[in-house]
Amino acid sequence: MDLQFGVRLAEVVRNGDEVVATAEDGRVWRADLAVAALGMVPETELAERAGLDVADGVVVDQRCHTSAPGISAAGDVTVQPHPLRGDRYRIEHLGNAQDQAVAAVRNLLGVPTPYTPVPWSASEQYGVRLQLCGWPAAADAYGERGCVVRGDMSTLDSPALFWNRDRLVGTACVGRPAEFEELRRIVANHPHADLDLLADPATGLAVVGR
Template identity: 40%
Template sequence: MSEPGAEHIEHFDHPEYTEHAGHPERAEHAVIVGAGIAGATAALTLRKEGYQGWITLVGAEAEAPYRRPPLSKDVLRGTMKSERIRLKPDAFWAEQAIELRTGSTATAIDTDASTVTLADGTALGYQKLVLATGSRPRALPQAAGVPGVHYLRSLHSATTLASALASRGPVVVIGGGLVGLEVAASARALGCAVSVLEAADRPMSRILPAWLADPLATLHQDRGVEIHTGVSVARIERHTRSKLSVTAADGRVWPAVVVVAAVGTVPETALAEAAGLPVANGIVVDEYGRTPAPGVFAAGDAASVPDLLHGGRRRGEHWNEAMEQGTAVAKTIVGDPTPYPLLPWSWSDQHGVTIQVCGRPELATEHEVHGDPESRDASVVFRLDGKVAAVVAMNRPTEFRTLRQLALAAQH
C-alpha cells in the first residue's frame, strides 16, 4: 500500500521545495519528527493557526497518525478495527499540505546547518523543528531473551498481543499502573485468567492515594482479576511454545500463556542527545517547549518541562498532555507564545469505570469528597495551602470538566 500523501511528496523535496507547487512565497519549512499525538497535533495546529510554510511530519511507524488510547482497550478486545483509530482520513494530510513521511526514521540533526537526516539519506532543511519522538516501554530485565513477553506501545504491538490473548490462556501482567490495569481488564473481558503483579503496595500508586486506588483494586478483584502487591519479579521463563512462568523473589510462581510487561516508559532522546541538546529524563525545554537550539522545540512524552508550580522538572506520559503540548508549541511557532499546561492530566477506562485525574493529588494537604469512592462514583478536590492542586473523578466526566477548569484557574 502506498504511503498516505505519497503522490504529493515531490512538491516538498528539499532544498528546492519552494520552487514547486506554485508557492515560491512559502520559504519556511517546519519539520516535525514523531507522528504521535504531539507531533500530529503540532502539524494540524500550525495549519489551523495560518502557518504558510511547508510542513513535513516524519513518523517511524508505517501507519498514518492514530489514536493510542484504544490500543489497551478496544483494539485488544477486538471491538474496534484499526482503521477506526486513525486520527484523520489518509487524504486529509495532503489536503492540508502536510507531507506525511510514514515508515521514516530520523537519524541525525545538525542544528548549525538546520537539517534533519533520515535513514534513507534524505536531508530536510528546516526553519522550525519539533521533536515529538515520544517514548518506548521500559524494558524489564528479567524478560530479556524470553520469547512471548509483550510490551504495549504501538498498533503493531497491540494487534500482536490481541492475537496472543485469543488463546484465552492465563495472563500475567507485570505492573499495576494505568496501562497494566487496562490490559488486565481487557484480557479478563476476553475470558482470560489474569494476575497482576505490582511491586508497590497498591496499584496506581504513582497517581492516586491509597483510599482512591483501593476501590479500583477491588473492582478488578470483583471482576476476577488477581492482584498481588509487593511483588519483586526474579525471573521469567519459557518452558514450551505456549507455556511461560513468572517467579517472584519470595518463590511464588505464576504460570502463563501470555506475559505483559507494563512497567513505565523511557523517553526517546537519543536523536536529541546526539545533536548536543540537553537531556535529563527527556529533552530539556522551557515552558514554551523551546530547546536552547534556535528554532528547535520538543513536545510530548519526550519533553522534560519545568514544573513552574512545584519546582524541578517533570515529564508527561499521557495522551491529553501530549496533545496540549503539540498545540502550545505550534502556537508559539506562529508568533502566539503559549506556555505548556501547568497541570498534567490523564484518564483511564477499567471494567467500564472512567477515572480522570488532573494535577498531582500526592502533593495535596487536604481534600473534599463528593459521592462515594467505594462505589466508584465520586469526585475529589485536592488542595495545597488552600488552593486547588488536583481533581479526580470516577464515572463523572461532566463534573470533571468543570473541576479541571477550576484547578487550572487556581494556578494563575
Template identity: 35%
Template structure:
C-alpha cells in the same frame, strides 16, 4: 522566514503539529519522519478498545490523502540518525534533509525487566505490539501483568474482557500509590479484584522461564505462576538519543520551556519525550498523556511561527477500565488532605487533593463533570471550602470568584 519544518517521530505530536501549522497558514514544506511503518495513529486505544476488538476505525490521525492534499511528506519506516541544528540538516541513513525548524517527538520505549525476554514476553507501545498481544488474550489463557500503573491496569481489564485469567504483580502496597495515595490506590485495587483479577501487592518478578507450552514466573515471595504470556507494564523511557547527539539539554526527557523550545534555537520537543516547564505547577514535568502531547505540540507549532504559545493548562488524562471511566486532573506530589464527594464504594466519586486550601489535583470515577470543574479550580488556584467540595449539589464552577483569570 521558515520554509522547511521537519518532525522527528510519526505519532500524535506529529499529527497535531502538522495540522496546527497548516491551520495557522504555514505554506512551506512539512516532513514527518517516523520509525514505524504506520501513518500517525492514536495510542490510547491500544490498551483498551483496539486491544480488545482489533477495530482500527478512528485510530488514524493523518491520512495519506490529507498529507498529499496539504503537502505534508510522510517518510515512514525511517530513523533519524542525527541533527545538525547549526547547518539546518536532519541526517538519515540515505542522506539528509533541510530543516529551518525541527520538532522532536520521538516518544519512548517500554521499560523492561532485566533478563526478562522471550516470545511470550510482551510490552505495549505500538499497534503491532497490540496485535501480537491480542492473539493470546483468550478464554482459558493465563496472563501475568507486571505493574499496576495505568497501562498495566488497562491491559488487565482488557484481558478480563476477552475472557483471560489475569494475575497482576505490583511492587507497591497499592496500585498507583505515588499518584493517588494509599486510600484511592486501594479503590483501584478493589476495582480489579471485583472483576476477578488476582492482584498481588508487594510482589515482584524473581525469575522467568519460557518453554514450548508456556512461561513460568517465580515471584519475590517464591510463588510459581504458570502462564501463557507475561506483559511488562512498568513505564517507559524517553527516546532522547537524537537530542543528546545534537547537544540538546536532557534530564529524564528533553528539557523544554512552556512553549516547547529546547536549549538549542529552532529545535523543539513535545510529547512523551519532553520534560516541559509548566507555569501553573512552577516546575518541569514529563507527563505521558494524550492531552499533554496535543497541547505541547500545538504550542510548539505556534511558537515556530512566531506566535509564542505556552502550554499552561492543568494536566489531564483518563483511563477506561471495565465499565468505569477514571479521570485525573492536575498534579500533586504532596497534599494536606483529600476531600471526597460521591460514593467511593459505588465507584461514583470525585476526590480533590488540597494543599494550603487550594485544589492541586482531582481523581474521579464516572464523574467527568466534576473533573471539568476541578480543572477550572486547579487552573485558578483559589482557596476553596472543603465542605462545599463535599456537597454533591454544589456547582464547582461557582467556587471560582468572578474576575479571577
C-alpha cells in the same frame, strides 16, 4: 482481576505456549502473556547528539523551545517547567502530547502561546471511567486534609480532591465525567475555591468560580 502486592518474583520463564511466573515464596502464576510495566525512559540520544540540553528528557521552556534556537519539542520526551514546584517534569499523557504540539507549532509560527497545562489523563478499566488531572502528588500527605472524597469512593462513582494547604492541586475521578470537566476547570482557574464547598456532593460544581 486479582491484584498481588509486595511480591518478589524469582523467575519468569516461557514454557511452551505459557509464561510461568514464580514468586520467591513459591507461588506460581501461569498466563498466555506477561506484560512488564516498569516505567519509562525518554529516548534522548538524537537530542543529545544535536547538542540540546537534556535532563531526563529534552529541556523545553514555556514556549516549547529547546536550548537550540529554532528547535522545539513536544510530548512525552520533554521536561517542562513545573508550575508548583519550580523545577521541571515530564508529562506522560496523550492530552499533553497533543496540546503541547499545538502550542509548539503556534510559537514556531510566531504566535506567542505560553504552554502552562494542567495535566490530565483518562482511562477505562473494567467498565469504570478513571480521570485524573493536576498534580495529586503535590498534595499534603494524603490524610484528612490532603485528600477529600466528594461522596463515597466505595460506590465507584466519586471524585477525590487533592489539596495542598488551601489550594486544590488535583483530582482523581472514578466515574462522574461531567464533574471531572468542572474540576479540571476549577484546578486551572479557581484552585483556592472553598474546600468544604467543593467536598459537599450537594454543591453544583458548574457554579463554582462563575
